[in-house]
Amino acid sequence: MTKPLPTTTVRTETDRSLDRVFGRKKVGGIRDTRGYTAFRVANVVVIIVLCFVTLYPFLNVIAVAFSSQGYINAGRVSIVPLGFNVTTFGTVMSDPMFWRNYGNTVLYTTVATAISMVLTTMFAYALSKKRLKGRPFFVGLAVFTMFFSGGIIPNYVLINSLGWRNTLWALVIPNAISIFNLLVMKAFFENFPEELEEAASIDGLTTYGILGRIVLPLSKAVLATMVLFYAVTFWNAWFGALLYMNKPELYPVTLYLRNLLMSSAQPDGSDEGLQIAANVKAVTMLLTVLPIVCLYPFLQRYFVSGVMLGSVKA
Template sequence: MVTDLDAAPDIARVRTSLTQIKDTRGTRVFRVVNGVILAIVCVLMLYPFLNIVAKAFSAESYIAAGQVNVIPRGFNLTTFNAVMSDAMFWTNYKNTVVYTVVGTVIAMLLTTTFAYALSRKHLRGRNGFIGIAVFTMFFSGGLIPNYILVAQWLHMRNTLWAIVLPGAISVFNLLVMKSFFDGFPSELEEAAALDGMSTYGVFFRIVLPLSKAILATMTLFYAVTQWNSWFSAFLYLDQKSLFPVMMYLRNLIAAASGSTEVTGDMQDAVQIGANIQSVTMLLTVLPIICVYPFIQKYFVSGVMLGSVKG
């Protein structure tokens, strides 16, 4: 029988070996090179965003001359004032928040339940359901049939449901969650079933609380997709009071780019046309940037846990 005292020398030798490996010249070179590469990648990733921020607060003349990098030149708030003083902007912003929250909740409810059902090998017709889901990744009914279905048959035009229901389930996210649930320990579910817990009880009280990483990841995916969506609103919404903020900003950019006459002072109009794209990108990306740090730790582990195994 091997005791802790007998194993102590072996553990010490392993620790010594690891220390020696870490102190080798090749390892030190690797750390330096790896640090330099990561620093370059960080700079490359941050520069476009910092450039957008700088252009959003810069004057038109400096932007046109290509003199704006990461520091604003000719600081001004003309475009911000033009956008944020419009009451319709805030109405559309509120709509986007509602669409994102409701759409994400519905999408997560449908995706998690469907994925969990598909992960159960005793489900009758399981392969058929998986085949139907995968089929929709490659083939669709087309734009016109979808429009007729949503607008005329389901009568969802100019409603919240036209935005949140047609794309409620992403098949890619569904397959990732199914792969995660496939690897879930069956012993926990069997023990809960022996205690008299129903299938729904096992799912909501056992499975979901232990799946926080993949749930956070899928929530982020759905929320970002819904937040950035504008094409569904372009198709199914006619009333400006129902537009999401992306649709508002799209129309604003189109108006600033295609119109030569803008009401108000001409200098302000030129300024709005010069940096409105930077301002709109900044306003729309900020909420996601504010949310991401709180779920980043779940995001990385969730992607790895839910990865499709070959």
């Protein structure tokens, strides 16, 4: 019975030079020096500080949303609510139009994300194939639209001539494909092993069969990442509805809250009016971002994997 060969670690001249410069030594097979320990401590401290800086604005918004007008005007609210109240929440959420617009946003986001994912996936998969005739032209055409557009007036004339005003399609079709998302998916598909597709082709699968049965099931990370990107974009969108819709019952909730914010800029002088004026901005931000914040934890592991897989050459 042959003995297994001992494993060895190949160390480059660069590694040895770094050891000499920093005085590194191996402890238990792992380099451990005072400098490296200090680096790890500093790294943890920096990460904690960055986390606090990132979370502080959101915590402050929550605190302001639930604080009373007097404490807010005095500038005493930081991350803990003072003078707890829900006056603004009650005012906003007691309006039936709020819930109708909220339902519109859910519908618009769902339909728009689904259409965008289908179009972006098919376009990116086609562009990832070097055998595609005219591939440089189509890539250049897509990138061109990142820097040049027709402008607001031509877009409005086009939407109006198509009869899409006050319809879902005015919000969905013009923004169906994000070129940034397209390029990310294209890079991911380019790194996909060609051997799997060739084997599937030999077994008789067509191009659509390979995409649907081989490629997409192995691309859950990047697909989840793109779903998150598109969902956040369409959920927060309001300018398109402002341009193409004039019926309040068709507004998304972001436009409803935007109009509420504009109207609260001039309170009527009553205590309730002052309270709404003080809290409405924080409440608006909180109600708008809350669904996406709840969705993110379910997609976070796919989000990290999708970004890394789309950026590393296989």
